[in-house]
Amino acid sequence: MGLIITLVLAGIILILAEIFLIPGIGIAGFLGVLSLCGSCWYAFAYMSPLTGAVVTIVNVVLLTVLLCYAFRAKTWKKLELSTVIDNAESEEKACVGDKGKTVTRLCPMGTARIGNKNYEVTAFEGMIDAGTPVEVVHIENNKIYVKVIMPDEAF
Template identity: 55%
Template sequence: MAFTIILTIVGLVLVLSEIFLIPGVGVAGVLGVLSLGGACYYVFYEFGLLAGAVFTAAILAVLIGLIVYTIKTRAWKKLALNTKIDSKVQNIEEEALSVGDSGKAVTRLAPIGTARFDGKAYEVKSLEGMIDAGTEVEVVMFEDNKIYVRPVSADF
């Protein structure tokens, strides 16, 4: 019986930490579900069908109750990011940049990085793989609000 209690507590802690602390399908959630499943199996095996069904229903009720309690107490507000985002996506149409403009890679383009054209920094994507910082680049095309560049010395 102690083994079942330990598996249940460990399983509940792991599942709840996966739900509220570590979002995603990770190791904690998988181990928690396996632990709870093992506890349910052990109860069915050791104590019979009725005890196993009651135990499984109790585990599900506890999980659902904790989730409902968390939602009603607005604990999600503490977990959510409430910061207002004031930045904007780089809009190429309003910028004074055109195909053939030359600039310099400020960061390594691997393949995305920053390049400076006419004193302004832009996020760019290399068409030719990695480009080291400080390399002269030229604008090749615009597509899906992205600026594609290649090294000036490279020939197509």
């Protein structure tokens, strides 16, 4: 009788693990169902037919309760991510005419701080050293082009 109880418990645990813990192709679920079937077979083969019938009924009831609980909406709410990801951009974008300073050397691409944010920018002409004041002259396909400005025009 102990083997039957062990097989039933192992089957239920494996099925629960398949539903809630183990993503994949269903090996744990298959082993769980196999364990439950094995408990029924063992009860019929080595115990009385009455014991086999009782074990089968218990397995069916346990599986029904388990599946009803598993497919309730509240069960899945505990497992799913409830954070809402907003697709709208709230950050400021660089505009033509904005001024800033290069953070890295632009040869021809690098980083410039425009406003309060660092952007990947491209030098409009030649190469620009780090720390040089620049101005946005063109934006095309999310690519920002900058040119050198005189320090007195910087800010």
